[in-house]
Amino acid sequence: MDLKEQIDHILSDQLMDEIIALRRHFHQYPELSFQEHQTSSTIRELLDQWGVEYDFPFVETGIVATIKGEKPGLRIALRSDMDALPVLEQTELAFASQNPGVMHACGHDIHMASLLGSIRVLNQLKPFIEGEILFLFQPGEEKIPGGAKLMLEQGVFEGRQPDMIIAQHVLPEMESGHVGFRPGIYMASNDEIFITVKGEGGHAALRQDLKDPILMASHILIQLQKEITEKAPGHVPTVLSFGKVVANGATNVIPDQVQLEGTFRTMNETWRKEAHRLIEKVSSDIASGLGGSIHLEVRHGYPVLFNHEQITSESGILATKLLGSDRVEDMDIRMTAEDFAWFTQVIPGMMYRLGVRNPGSEQVYPLHTSRFMADETALKTGISVLSFLAVELLKKKPV
Numbered sequence: 001m002d003l004k005e006q007i008d009h010i011l012s013d014q015l016m017d018e019i020i021a022l023r024r025h026f027h028q029y030p031e032l033s034f035q036e037h038q039t040s041s042t043i044r045e046l047l048d049q050w051g052v053e054y055d056f057p058f059v060e061t062g063i064v065a066t067i068k069g070e071k072p073g074l075r076i077a078l079r080s081d082m083d084a085l086p087v088l089e090q091t092e093l094a095f096a097s098q099n100p101g102v103m104h105a106c107g108h109d110i111h112m113a114s115l116l117g118s119i120r121v122l123n124q125l126k127p128f129i130e131g132e133i134l135f136l137f138q139p140g141e142e143k144i145p146g147g148a149k150l151m152l153e154q155g156v157f158e159g160r161q162p163d164m165i166i167a168q169h170v171l172p173e174m175e176s177g178h179v180g181f182r183p184g185i186y187m188a189s190n191d192e193i194f195i196t197v198k199g200e201g202g203h204a205a206l207r208q209d210l211k212d213p214i215l216m217a218s219h220i221l222i223q224l225q226k227e228i229t230e231k232a233p234g235h236v237p238t239v240l241s242f243g244k245v246v247a248n249g250a251t252n253v254i255p256d257q258v259q260l261e262g263t264f265r266t267m268n269e270t271w272r273k274e275a276h277r278l279i280e281k282v283s284s285d286i287a288s289g290l291g292g293s294i295h296l297e298v299r300h301g302y303p304v305l306f307n308h309e310q311i312t313s314e315s316g317i318l319a320t321k322l323l324g325s326d327r328v329e330d331m332d333i334r335m336t337a338e339d340f341a342w343f344t345q346v347i348p349g350m351m352y353r354l355g356v357r358n359p360g361s362e363q364v365y366p367l368h369t370s371r372f373m374a375d376e377t378a379l380k381t382g383i384s385v386l387s388f389l390a391v392e393l394l395k396k397k398p399v
Contacts, residue, residue: 069129
């Protein structure tokens with residue numbers, strides 16, 4: 001049997017039932033970023049049962065498992081995130097979250113189950129493996145600074161630097177059984193913007209005695225959108241959005257300060273730095289012109305995610321060989337962010353998309369929503385693609 005047939009043979013109905021049960025367990029007991037203790041314990045128990053070597057802990061809950069092939073060669077890392085989101089689930093699934101206000105609304109339960117499934121497969125394919133495969137179970141993808149960055153800082157790859165790293169991420173808009181690739185720049189950087197606008201409050205009827213921070217904040221919001229839009233390089237996608245404005249006054253009370261909280265995203269690191277300076281200058285100039293001041297805090301998030309051109313192109317060809325050309329899609333850029341980008345800053349890498357929309361339904365519940373659901377038949381595709389790519393990419397020349 002060739003590799004494709006070997007993978008299909010290993011992924012029996014019985015094994016897939018086990019993987020689906022694992023996914024449902026993870027979904028039922030989600031844990032927030034950097035709190036994935038029970039999740040991590042479950043994964044380690046499975047690795048012990050399967051006789052797979054691993055190192056632990058990294059950033060308290062992170063795990064790196066290892067499978068070595070029977071032939072020498074390169075080293076590849078496969079990565080899954082583990083954390084859930086602070087979302088109250090409203091799916092009515094039989095295995096819905098048992099932790100109120102916490103939900104796997106970004107598909108990390110699918111990611112973990114897929115990676116565990118690939119361990120089961122690849123552990124039986126050692127004669128096909130030329131080199132070594134690392135399996136990263138990473139905490140805290142959803143929370144700045146990101147578990148990927150912290151794992152790197154703790155030396156997760158010390159003495160075992162991978163030649164390449166890949167990850168998959170669910171996509172509810174894409175049909176189950178399909179995967180998608182995009183070489184080059186793929187996902188945006190993300191920064192959290194916090195602006196405190198300071199003035200002098202008082203009675204709303206006595207405006208001559210006020211330095212109104214609400215008025216200042218209103219001008220700042222409008223002017224920032226204008227300036228960022230006009231000054232962004234024409235070829236660089238850019239988003240500045242403010243989702244929270246807090247002015248704790250009353251109908252007849254103007255507060256002393258207003259809090260603005262937002263996100264800035266782009267796909268160019270030079271412009272990213274320039275935009276931070278522009279946000280501070282515009283906000284400060286407006287506030288001072290109206291008798292106030294501002295305090296700006298920029299919490300630097302994840303960098304731009306760059307998919308290595310050669311690895312991504314080769315992976316797309318391999319996925320086509322495995323699934324057929326009708327099931328491999330070209331992806332557009334996304335303004336969402338992903339801390340996997342920290343890994344691709346230091347290792348040639350690639351993230352691809354795994355479709356999880358039920359083929360019989362046009363209904364799509366987006367990521368990060370309370371009704372997000374995934375078609376579990378996508379797990380077999382996810383496991384197959386991860387396993388196939390890992391074995392085949394190890395045969396390539398170093399990039």
